Amino acid sequence: MTELLIAEKPQSSLKIATALADDKVTKKNNKKVPYYEITHKGKKITVGCSVGHLFGLKEVDGKGWTYPTFNYDWMPSYEVDKNAKYTKDYFDTLKKLAKEANEFTLCTDYDEEGEVIGLNIIRYICKQKDANRMKFSTLTQKDLINAYENKLPRLNWGQANAGLARHEMDWQYGINLSRALTLSIKNAKAGFKILSIGRVQGPTLNLIVKKEKEILAFISKKYWQVSLAFDHDDKLLIAWHKKDTFWDKKEAENVVKNTKNKKAVISKIKKSEITQAPPVPFDFTTLQLDAYRTSGINPKEALSLAQNLYVAGLISYPRTGSQQIPESIDLREILTKLLNSDYKNLVKELLKKQLKPNNGKKTDPAHPAITPTGEIPEKLTEKELKLYDLIVRRTLATLAEPAKRESQRIEINVNDEIFSLNGIKTIYSGWHKYYGHFLMLKEVELPELKEKQEIKDYKIEMFEKETQPPRRYSPASLVKELESRHLGTKATRSNVIDTLYDRQYITEQSIQATELGIRTIETLEKYSPEIIDESLTREFEEETELIEEGKKT
16 A cells, blocks of 8 residues: 555646655556656655546536526536546546555645645545645745655645635526526527626626726816927937926916027926835736736736746746745755856855845735746746746845935926926946846936026927826736735636636727626626625635634634
């Protein structure tokens, strides 16, 4: 008899087997599903794998396509979804391995989802009530050996119960309300179209529709601005009237009139220094936002790419809410490994000093902030490499010195009408050089001018402009908005947005609500506003957290 270790994915199982093996790793296959036989300190171990969820929720004893229904059970994924037929081989392989084992250890991702994946395998395939639990944040040899030798004697039942509650609640919510919506259209003799709504979907779509209605209702308003333009050392400089926006055209015209053929003199030059602290380490939402801002990688893709980097052992666990790198993480060891990479010169400088990250406020009990592991990538896609580069550079930047920038304001007086030129430049790069091309800071350097200097050959112009409607959400700004409102989780927000696209409720990357999306929200608002109520969903999230903490059943 052996100990069976159950990993979440095939690639993870190979990493775990390789890390723990005393000697050689024997690879075997069952129905083309790989598993590994090793010995660790003389003990026989088999490392098997899942392929994500092997179980899903399915209606039982259903009375056809109607609602309400609360009869459901966990069933093998291949019986729940015809697109999940491939999971049967993994199911059968784990069933075979479980019969030959007398001890069981779960080594899926240490989060709600990983706990649910593992719990269902333990109770339905292995026929066990509990199991050992490995907890790790990177798939490196050091972390995996430590996680195995200090494994927990039980599953994390807080995570497991919270995960089960979330899955079952979302199933009940989704199936009943989606059927209600779909049948209401059919009963109104408006044809048959499958509609869906979900616990987080509803409030999210409501936010988008509200924004859409603001844009549709927006009436632009005219305003005027007055500029002073002049050449200095063959460079065109434009200063703007200090009032900036004139809502009364006559007032702007008076400025033009007052300044005609008048002397323009530099009346004031003000310089001030700004110290810019290094950025804080990445939690998952901040990584998604920066990946979109710097590389145009949308939040769902960032999740997939980060997961690939994690499974390849290149970064720590990505779905974390923490912005802190604890002292238990050996940053010196990670940076020393990076001496063998393209970051060699940057790392050399950091290794000369004490390594203290500029930790943020957000924490996560399960995992630290996202960092590289120090392992050097061998083969990555272009986008994986971009995300890896962003994570490495962010980590290096958090360890560097503050940057210093100088802002400058030059005021020009023309017959008591004040125009100003504003500039900003970096005077000490500090952490900027570590963040490199991801920094995307604007530098506006002004020429050396002196107080009381006269400006010759200037030109005053008045511009008519119009106010612009509110900006639409992008997938990244919507993820940020959902987080600020405590809607959904770091792991689910991008999937919720993706579902809204799939259901044709929204369209475009600059997110626009479709006619179907608007009408769906209007109907729910009129007849059942609870469904799109943020406070209800937020209450569910808070209660789920209490279940995870063991304070609620």
